Amino acid sequence: MEFNAAEVAEFTRGEVVAGSPQALAVNWSFDTRTMGPESGFFALTSDRDGHEFVDQALAQGATVVVVSHLDAAFSVSPINQAVVRVDDPAIALRDLAISARSRLTGAVAVGITGSAGKTTTKDLAAAAIGTKKNVHANIKSFNNEVGTPLTLLSAPNDTEVLITEMGARFAGNITDLSELVQPQIGVITQIGMAHAEHLKGRSGIAAVKGELLAALPASGVAILNSDCDQSIELAKRTSARVLTVGRSDSADVVISDVVVDGDLKTHFNLSTSWGNSEVHLSLRGAHHVNNAGMAVAIALEIGVDLEEVVENLALVEPNELRMNVVCTDAGITIINDAYNSSPTSALAAIAALRDITVPGRRWAVLGEMLELGEYSDAEHQLIGKAVTDARIDKLITIGSGALALAQGATGGDVSVTSVADLPAAISILDSQLEPGDAVLIKASRAIGLEVIADHLLGRPVR
Structure with a gap:
């Protein structure tokens, strides 16, 4: 999504302190190793101070850099580069992402969280929707206070479906991400013990994951795992319509007749109010069956025909280092x-x-x-x-x-x-x-x- 330096300064309550206010960035990054041309670079501080890499970012073609302090060594083109000074680049990243989200007025936003399966469900959902809609999803596992804003900033203006996975290590994390994304569809894959140290056990994990459901509008849809014993209580967190997916006959989307072959590929049957179908996956492992069921539910709610959804899912290959x-x-x-x-x-x-x-x-x-x-x-x-x-x-x-x-x-x-x-x-x-x-x-x-x-x-x- 495009912003010039003047717009960046306006939306982040900063000021253009060097270069041209009309310098335009079309990509956004905090890492010079993955930065493309015409990028905006946020000098974030974590293990390293991003200000140490501003010169490198500018040399690699960054057009707008967002910093909290200036270094006399910065070499900025007066024509097509700019430096925007803000109080805190991390807060500025969030503020600019809010502006980016406001431009996506017609997009349906999907938030996906859970103790496992977030990334796979996100990827399967994007694939299931296919070319039916203009889909934008976070790359890799960009699912936190840095990755989610960057996902919004990288969304094309014509995005029709925005899919974001949401991770949490502390209470309030998903509330914060939901304020950015403004999801209309919320998915909780399952409640396990991931991050139990910070979230105080399984009940604490459920409470934090449920922040996504609390953020949904009454006109929205919550998609829950009927096989998870936490889902009944989670459903009470939302005023949105609840759709369940699982192997229980009482689920709205019923998974049955699961077969795992010797190469770990699976096929299974789906029964839904949109119709019934057999689904074949190239992903390895029986645990992907529920992830696929969730993805099907998302795509069907978006308006994709079941037959097309099933065809699209069969083409999905596993991500690196994941089964x-x-x-x-x-x-x-x-x-x-x-x-x-x-x-x-x-x-x-x-x-x-x-x-x-x-x-x-x-x-x-x-x-x-x-x-x-x-x-x-x-x-x-x-x-x-x-x-x-x-x-x-x-x-x-x-x-x-x-x-x-x-x-x-x-x-x-x-x-x-x-x-x-x-x-x-x-x-x-x-x-x-x-x-x-x-x-x-x-x-x-x-x-x-x-x-x-x-x-x-x-x-x-x-």
Whole structure:
């Protein structure tokens, strides 16, 4: 979305202090590594101070930079670049996003939250709607106080459907994001234990996720998971119409006859008031079935025909590091689910490892699930028990934070090894993996287990 420097200054209560007020930005970023031409650059402060990169941004072609203080070293073209000074670039980013949202007067906004499945449901919903409408969705997992404003700022003016996933680590986060997005459709995929440390357990998580429902207008639609025991209470948070999706016969969109093939691809039947259909997915794992059901509900509410929705869903491929199934030249099957981990998604991944058809052994290489706080040991032990119940052959846990996971797996038939770091895990795998084996790789994002997958696949280390 286009804003010139003068407009940026007006909407953020700042001032143009260098360059031309007519300098125009058409893309927006806070990261010079991903910045395109004619970009607006916000000098945000987190692990690094974004002001350290302003010169680099300008040299790479940024046309408008938003800062809180000036540096004499800034080199600004007087014709097509500008510097806007504001009190706080993070607040300015939000303020400009509010202006961007106000331009999308005809767009239907969809907010998606939940303890797992947000990104997949968002991607499936965008695909399901297809070319029927002009759809704009957040990239990757841009779902917080920085990613959501950037999603709004990157929306084309002719956007008809805006899809945003909403993450939360603290109470009030989703209320803040909803004020920006102004959703008419709100989706809660499920309530698990992700971020339990900050959100005070499952009931606290439900309360925060329910902020999305409270933000919906009475004319809106809340889409809830009928298989989640929190949904009945969540429905009380909204005056909007409630649509349920799940495997219960009482759901509005009923999922039935789920089949998972040996490659982890699924097909299932859907029964809806819009009609009935069989759905085939290329995504791997039975847990994607409910995500797909939610996406179908969104698309049907938007006005897409069921037949078209089903055709579109069949074409969706998995995102990087999310249930990517690849066979190495050595004949070893890698289930790379290293993007992130929570109790809910870890259980789903273990089920996938159980279900995949391979002639050899099944290995689970698991690291810590972060941000569980006082619930950490109990939740890790439950995952360890799930590994045993799934009859996995080998379990490698990595790091001291995953020791409780190893403890949960003791006493069963699984062979358990705990190692301190990634190199130790790689050494075991290199020496013991055999053709025909399958390896699941999963941990919270900060653990960096994708390095193991890259090694086994012969890729350069990231």
